[in-house]
Amino acid sequence: MKKTKLIDIAKIHGVSTSTVSKAINGHSDVSAATRTAILETSKKLHYVANIHAKGLRTQKSSTIGVIIPNILLSFNATILKGILDSAKEFGYRVLLSESEHYFENEKETLQKMIDSNVDGLLISINKESKNIDHIIKASEHLPVVLFDKISEKVPLTNIIVDDQQGAFNAVEHLILQGRKEIVCICGAKNSYSSEHRLNGYLEALEKYKIPINSELILESEQVTISQGELAIQRLLYKATKFDAVFGITDNVAIGAIKALQKNKISIPEKVSVIGFSDSDKATIIVPNLTSVAQPGASMGRLAVRYLIDEINNPINVRTPKTIELKTVLKIRESSFSSI
Amino acid sequence: MKKTKLIDIAKIHGVSTSTVSKAINGHSDVSAATRTAILETSKKLHYVANIHAKGLRTQKSSTIGVIIPNILLSFNATILKGILDSAKEFGYRVLLSESEHYFENEKETLQKMIDSNVDGLLISINKESKNIDHIIKASEHLPVVLFDKISEKVPLTNIIVDDQQGAFNAVEHLILQGRKEIVCICGAKNSYSSEHRLNGYLEALEKYKIPINSELILESEQVTISQGELAIQRLLYKATKFDAVFGITDNVAIGAIKALQKNKISIPEKVSVIGFSDSDKATIIVPNLTSVAQPGASMGRLAVRYLIDEINNPINVRTPKTIELKTVLKIRESSFSSI
DNA sequence: TTGTATGCGTTATCAA
DNA sequence: TTGATAACGCATACAA
Numbered sequence: 001m002k003k004t005k006l007i008d009i010a011k012i013h014g015v016s017t018s019t020v021s022k023a024i025n026g027h028s029d030v031s032a033a034t035r036t037a038i039l040e041t042s043k044k045l046h047y048v049a050n051i052h053a054k055g056l057r058t059q060k061s062s063t064i065g066v067i068i069p070n071i072l073l074s075f076n077a078t079i080l081k082g083i084l085d086s087a088k089e090f091g092y093r094v095l096l097s098e099s100e101h102y103f104e105n106e107k108e109t110l111q112k113m114i115d116s117n118v119d120g121l122l123i124s125i126n127k128e129s130k131n132i133d134h135i136i137k138a139s140e141h142l143p144v145v146l147f148d149k150i151s152e153k154v155p156l157t158n159i160i161v162d163d164q165q166g167a168f169n170a171v172e173h174l175i176l177q178g179r180k181e182i183v184c185i186c187g188a189k190n191s192y193s194s195e196h197r198l199n200g201y202l203e204a205l206e207k208y209k210i211p212i213n214s215e216l217i218l219e220s221e222q223v224t225i226s227q228g229e230l231a232i233q234r235l236l237y238k239a240t241k242f243d244a245v246f247g248i249t250d251n252v253a254i255g256a257i258k259a260l261q262k263n264k265i266s267i268p269e270k271v272s273v274i275g276f277s278d279s280d281k282a283t284i285i286v287p288n289l290t291s292v293a294q295p296g297a298s299m300g301r302l303a304v305r306y307l308i309d310e311i312n313n314p315i316n317v318r319t320p321k322t323i324e325l326k327t328v329l330k331i332r333e334s335s336f337s338s339i
Numbered sequence: 340m341k342k343t344k345l346i347d348i349a350k351i352h353g354v355s356t357s358t359v360s361k362a363i364n365g366h367s368d369v370s371a372a373t374r375t376a377i378l379e380t381s382k383k384l385h386y387v388a389n390i391h392a393k394g395l396r397t398q399k400s401s402t403i404g405v406i407i408p409n410i411l412l413s414f415n416a417t418i419l420k421g422i423l424d425s426a427k428e429f430g431y432r433v434l435l436s437e438s439e440h441y442f443e444n445e446k447e448t449l450q451k452m453i454d455s456n457v458d459g460l461l462i463s464i465n466k467e468s469k470n471i472d473h474i475i476k477a478s479e480h481l482p483v484v485l486f487d488k489i490s491e492k493v494p495l496t497n498i499i500v501d502d503q504q505g506a507f508n509a510v511e512h513l514i515l516q517g518r519k520e521i522v523c524i525c526g527a528k529n530s531y532s533s534e535h536r537l538n539g540y541l542e543a544l545e546k547y548k549i550p551i552n553s554e555l556i557l558e559s560e561q562v563t564i565s566q567g568e569l570a571i572q573r574l575l576y577k578a579t580k581f582d583a584v585f586g587i588t589d590n591v592a593i594g595a596i597k598a599l600q601k602n603k604i605s606i607p608e609k610v611s612v613i614g615f616s617d618s619d620k621a622t623i624i625v626p627n628l629t630s631v632a633q634p635g636a637s638m639g640r641l642a643v644r645y646l647i648d649e650i651n652n653p654i655n656v657r658t659p660k661t662i663e664l665k666t667v668l669k670i671r672e673s674s675f676s677s678i
Numbered sequence: 679t680t681g682t683a684t685g686c687g688t689t690a691t692c693a694a
Numbered sequence: 695t696t697g698a699t700a701a702c703g704c705a706t707a708c709a710a
Contacts, residue, residue, distance in 0.1 A: 005703060016681045021705055031679060048454040052394035053703030056686045061391070063434075071416050071423070081410050084437050093455055095402075096435045098423050115387040116432055254623065282621045284593065342686060355697045360689060370695055395702045471685030 004045040012041055013140035024049075043240055055117060063093040064307060065113035067106065067123045069149065071098060074279050075296050077125065079148060082300020083122060090308055092119070099126050107134045120307045124148040143310035144191045147303040150192055150322075157310070158322040163193045166292040166327035167200025170274045171246055173290070173329060175208045177336070179244035179272055181215045185231050185252045187223045194223075197248050197276065217238055223248060230256020236263055243271055244335075250282055250291055257285060257334065272335040287333035295325050343384040351380055363388075394456060402432040403646060404452035406445065406462045408488065410437060413618050414635050415463065418487060421639020422461060429647055431458075435564060438465050440614075445492045446473045453480055463645045484647035486642040489531055494650065497661040498642045505631040505666035506539025509613045510585055512629070512668060514547045516675070518583035518611055522555045524570050524591045526562045533562075536587050536615065554579055562587060567594020575602055582610055583674075589614035589621055589630055596673065609672040609675040626672035634664050 001084055006017040006024075013020070015034060023030045023038040030038075041047075055061045066083055068076045080096070087094045099106035106126045111134075113121055120143040123135065132151045139156055150158040150299070172335055174182055184201045187194035198268070205212055218235070220227040228247055235242065236259065245260075247253030253275030257267060265271055267287055275282060278293035302323060345356040345363075352359070354373060362369045362377040363386070369377075380386075394400045405422055407415045419435070426433045434457055438445035445465045450473075451459055459482040462474065471490045477483055478495055486498040513521050523540045526533035537556070544551055557574070559566040567586055574581065575598065584599075586592030592614030596606060606612055606626055614621060617632035641662060 006705095007703080015702085018682080019680055019706075022680090025705080027706095029679060035679085049705095050395070050703050051454070051456055052391045052400070053686090055391035055687090055704080056389070056395055056702090057704045057706085059686080071410075071420050072413075074411075074413070074416075077410050077413075077416050081437070084410070084435065088436070093451075094435050096423065096433050097427070098420070112432075115390070181416055281620060281623045284620045284623055345689095346687080356687085357689075357698080358696060361696090364689080368695060373695085389687050392702090393689080395686090395704090396688045396690085398702080 004047040005050065006047075008045065009038060009041055009047060013037055015322065028211055047069075048338070059117075061093075061117045061119055062091060063095055063116070063118045064304070065095045065097070065116065065118035065121045067097050067099050067109055067113065067121065068098050069124060069126055071096075075148070075277055075294065075324060077186075078296030079124070079300040079303075082297035082302075083304055084300075085297070086301040086304035092308070093253070094296045102126070107271070108325045110134055110138055118142070120144065120311045122147060122303050122307055125151055143307055145303050145307040145310065147299055148193075155320045157320050159299050159306065160193070160322065160324055161294045161299065162324040162326055163196035163273075164200040164203065165324075166276065166294070166329075167197040167246070167248075168184060168204045169200075169327070169329045170276070170290075170292050171201050171204035172207070173331065174212065174244045174246065174274065174335060175204060177268075177272060180210055181213070181216060181242040182244040182246055183218065183232070183235065183242045183256075185218045185220055185223075185228055185245065185247045185256065187219075187248050188221055189219065194248055201246055205247045216242055218243075222250060223252050225251045225255040225258070228252030230255070232256045232259035245271060247273065247275045250277050250279045251290060253289055253291070253334075254285055257287075257289070266336050268333065274335050278330050282330070282332065285334075290332045290335035291330050293328045293330050295327070299325055342389070343381075343386040344389065345386075347384065348377060348380055348386060352376055352604050355674055366542075376486045381546050395532075398456075400458055401430060402434055402455070402457045403643070404436070404455065404457035405433045406436050406438050406448055406452065406460070408438050408463060408465055410435075414487070414616055414633065417635030418463070418639040418642075421641075422643055423635035423639075424460045424636070425640040425643035429643065431643070431647070441465070442470070449473055449477055452576045453477060457481070459483065459650045461486060461642050461646055464490055484642050484646040484649065486638055487532075492572070494659045496506070496659050497639050498645065499661065499663055500633045500638070501663040501665055502535035503539040503542065504663075505615065505633070505668075506536040506585070507543045508539075508541050508666070508668045509615070509629075510543035511546070511626050512670065513583045513585065513611055513613065513674060514543060514549065516607075516611060518572045519549055520552070520555060520581040521549075521585055522557065522574065522581045522595075523582040524559055524562075524567055524584065524586045524595065527557065527560055533587055540585055555581055559591060562591050564594040564597070567591030568598045569594070571595045571598035575576075575604075584610060584612045585586075586612065586614045589616050589618045589628060592628055592630070592673075593620060593624055595627070596626075605670065605672050613668075613674050617669050619670065621669070624673075629671045629674035630669050632667045632669050634666070638664055 006020045010017045010020045020038050023035045095211045097109045099109050145157045147159040186198050218231045220231050253273050256273050275289050275291040278291040282289040282291045345359045349356045349359045359587045436448045438448050463486050484496045489497040525537050557570045559570050584595045592612050595612050614628050614630040617630040621628040621630045
């Protein structure tokens, strides 16, 4: 059964393809009678416009491109779910590609997306991407919205989590539990979210007049379980005193828990631990990990909404805004001593 | 800077667009001189054929559609990674959509993919999909390869994990550790993998002459942590004796661990536990969970390869084959007592 | 209200 | 070896 096209419907009703096209696209200059007749057979024959013909003609593809660093990062997957949901709702297809954390890959992938005639682009940029010229340039060709991993001051719409507030809440919670020597396991220096989470940490210390101890601020290039474990191991080896750990990701926090447990340091009695992102693992590990929950699916949905806005209001004065989504602190055993 | 098109290059060299097209597409009937000249400026001006024009003309889109039940299932994400990798390698775009575990959704999504003019379709079917007529029908229009969640005897290429062998290995391992009363927490009856994993369980019992005890074969519609926990709780309540648990997924196995721990039953001393899929959680939970590792990325890559094969050898006598990938048992603390 | 004609950018056929 | 031309299916400006 071949696909129905305009000409098939036109022949049936003895009209021209342009009339059929107009009827289907809801133009006003078609009589009610022919319109309903056409729409009826169009439905009956499951007519769907050929996307290539339509795309060629209209320069639109009803497709958005999504570039994420790594689908295996569960937060990436959660955002993607929101994107898929919302895109489907708005009638957009989703073309997906990974940048795999390599700058060159991101650049190439970006170009391929543009070559694919997508109507707009959703990008979570690479931590390597200090240079974002390629993104700026892309945004001159088509609407681009950044999410999750964004860049400093790029003139684009950004959807992110309020990292600083999330970190502040977490650290404040630790302080209110009586903790004063709080370790912060940070990530790479040039990462937007790492930087802002560190700021939240510092803000909380400041608010409660707790002196900053640089020995407690650890930097870990890779924010993995093993790196988190290593970071705390080192601290223990140096016999640095601390009574809490704020991990910039759940993984480093879990690594911290492992290190503490290996050294028989009880959690949360001796040391409280908090992570960031509230992944599945948070409720698997014992003790369950207190963590800052990020609204990933909402982020994805919002990103699509803003992108489609830009697609529909084209050359329009782009008013790049940065949307910050609020986080929620999920308090669990790793930070809550009922003492 | 507008996109370069054939006519631009043609004008530069004072030739026709058809010559340029031929040169770029490597046809033989172009003189070496003009060819190299054309290719050079084509490269310089970053010429890329407009996909809509090309698609309209050739009826090909260099795009494959991927339908998965749920991107949040980490195994789905792992397979997807393999698909993305491989597709990129072969120069294919990936259009992604979720079926979200609803039959109607799958049908609709499938139709949308076909309407999107993808060259082929990769589908992990829905557990609800007892009725697969829509998939059969789709496969008459375009190449379709099924992966992970497949259907009984559908005349299509299927890429799956050797569930039976994986389960057999797991249960054999338990038996070799001296376990004789092995619980099996199964999934829905109509699920292909659930059924085959149960077969592997039965096969192992049979091989080692262990009588089948139907009280130990539990069915859980949802293979979640809480359902796994509930299943074991019930068993304990009934005071049924058992010394091992084979969970059909990591989640039910983790649920089992939770139930056992709440009842102060030591793992693996009193009861050994094994899961299936070797998710991240397996090494987070304490004791670390022994689990059957499935080669997800390989599955994705293979699926792409077979699909592209079918795309390239069209109406060709389709020789549907079922590829079974071997699993690897990752032995960890939850099943290994050094006694 | 309807139809005709044209072009979107590419490729393939056929003639030069 | 090259080019003119038609066609892929659709949407639109304009004519009827």
